[in-house]
Amino acid sequence: MARKIRPVSFDLEDPFEKELNDHASKYKFSVYVKRLIQRDKENSFPTFNRGQIQSEEDFSEALEDYM
Structure with a gap:
């Protein structure tokens, strides 16, 4: 393998x-x-840039919105 x-x-x-x-x-x-x-391959993953996410809370919210 x-x-x-x-x-x-x-x-x-x-x-x-x-x-x-x-x-x-x-x-x-x-x-x-x-x-x-x-x-991402299925084109369903949002694109974020560093300026949009300033904290773990921002990241968590964005990830929850995505999920």
């Missing part, structure tokens, strides 16, 4: 990236990322 591992890094000194890491840590990371990719 062939597997491809793709690491993702988070800058824990950047508040935005730290919040993303903290949020993703609540889930099985590999499964979580694969589901996000699947939704």
Whole structure:
């Protein structure tokens, strides 16, 4: 069986990236990322830019709206 591992890094000194890491840590990371990719592939995942999300609360609200 062939597997491809793709690491993702988070800058824990950047508040935005730290919040993303903290949020993703609540889930099985590999499964979580694969589901996000699947939704993006199906063109149903919203596009966010860094200016739209300033806090973990903003991210959580956006994610809840999406789900």
